[in-house]
Structures are given as C-alpha cells and as structure tokens.
Amino acid sequence: MHEVKCRILDLNKVRDKIKEMGFGKKTIIKVRDTYFDVKQLTVFKINEELGKAWLIIYKKTGKGFVFKKVPIEKPKSMKNLFEMAFGIRVVINKRGEIYKKRGVIVSIEYIPKLGKFLVVQSKNKKIAEDVAKKLGAKKFITKGFDKLMLEVKT
Numbered sequence: 001m002h003e004v005k006c007r008i009l010d011l012n013k014v015r016d017k018i019k020e021m022g023f024g025k026k027t028i029i030k031v032r033d034t035y036f037d038v039k040q041l042t043v044f045k046i047n048e049e050l051g052k053a054w055l056i057i058y059k060k061t062g063k064g065f066v067f068k069k070v071p072i073e074k075p076k077s078m079k080n081l082f083e084m085a086f087g088i089r090v091v092i093n094k095r096g097e098i099y100k101k102r103g104v105i106v107s108i109e110y111i112p113k114l115g116k117f118l119v120v121q122s123k124n125k126k127i128a129e130d131v132a133k134k135l136g137a138k139k140f141i142t143k144g145f146d147k148l149m150l151e152v153k154t
Contacts, residue, residue, distance in 0.1 A: 001067070002125035006137040008116040014108060017135045023099035023106055031096075035089040035146040036082045043144060046075050046082070053078075090149050104131055111145060113152050 008014055031049045038044040042065065043058040053075035057068045072078050082088075096109035105121040118135055122128040132140070141148070 001121050001123060002128045003119060003121045004125075004128045004132045004137070005117050005119045005141050006132060006139060007141070008108065008118050008136075010136070011108070011116060014118055014135055018099050018106055021101070021131075021134065023101045023104075026097040026099050029094075029096050029098055029107070031094050033092045033094070033145070034079055034082075035092070036086040037089045038086050043146070044082075044086070045146075046072065046079055048075055090146050092145050092149055094145075104128070106131065106135065111149070114145065114148055117141075117145075 029049060031047065033045050033047050035043065035045045041057055041059050043056060045056050047054045047056050053072045055068075055070045055072050055078065057066075059066045079088075092111060094109050094111045096107050099106045103123060104127060107119045107121075109117045109119055111117065118132060118137060120128045120132040120135070120137075122131070129137075129140070143151075
C-alpha cells in the first residue's frame with residue numbers, strides 16, 4: 001500500500017471535495033501509535049485502534065520497503081516488553097475520519113502538536129498522489145508522523 005500525506009489548511013474544503021468525489025460514509029477513528037527505538041528498522045510500532053492492536057514493521061530495502069502487520073492479543077504486555085528491550089521513541093495519539101472508495105482510503109487525521117493531515121492510501125502510488133492532488137494537496141510530506149513529532153519535541 002502506498003501512502004501520501006500533506007497538511008490540511010481548509011478542513012471544510014477537503015471534506016466537500018471528498019464528498020464530491022463520491023467517497024463512502026466516514027468512519028471516526030481514534031488511534032494510538034507507540035513507536036519503539038529499533039535502529040535497524042524504519043518503523044517498529046504498536047498500533048491500537050477500535051479495541052484492536054497490531055505490531056507494524058517497515059524496513060527500507062534497496063528495492064523499496066518491506067511491510068509487516070501482525071495482530072496482537074495483549075498490547076499492554078507487548079508494549080512493556082518492547083519498552084524494556086528497545087525504549088519508546090514517541091507515542092502519537094490521533095483522531096480522525098476515514099473514507100473509502102474502490103481500493104483508495106482517504107483519511108483526515110488530527111494529531112495534537114502537529115495539526116491536521118490528509119492521508120491517501122492506494123496500491124498504486126500514482127493513484128494515491130492524483131487523489132490527494134484532487135483533494136487539494138500542494139506539497140507532500142515524506143517524513144513519518146513519529147519523526148515530525150520528534151522535531152516538535154526538540
């Protein structure tokens with residue numbers, strides 16, 4: 001899945017465009033991502049959403065990246081274990097709205113201290129970029145939310 005993101009300047013305008021483009025009913029989300037300090041991986045985090053949790057791992061390779069998402073039963077125990085082993089890099093609480101249409105996921109995400117973001121996901125990078133541009137994206141952000149949050153904290 002390819003993802004592009006940008007800051008949102010006019011939330012109502014983005015919502016209007018999402019509706020005009022025919023995206024389905026919105027789902028409200030509340031997410032907590034706990035990022036651990038694992039140097040050899042791009043991302044190593046526990047994602048908690050709607051009473052479920054996943055271990056998510058991204059690793060950049062010479063040919064792109066490897067992505068793994070594994071459901072976990074006891075996120076609190078896993079977080080304690082990973083904190084002991086690696087340390088916590090940052091915890092990000094976000095809330096937002098998700099809209100779906102034909103394999104494309106559009107989300108509006110609010111992250112305290114960082115602001116509002118438009119995130120578009122698709123199996124095809126060009127489709128994700130095109131949808132984001134139609135929704136008003138001007139400049140894509142390539143850094144992860146964890147790195148953006150660390151920049152704010154320092």
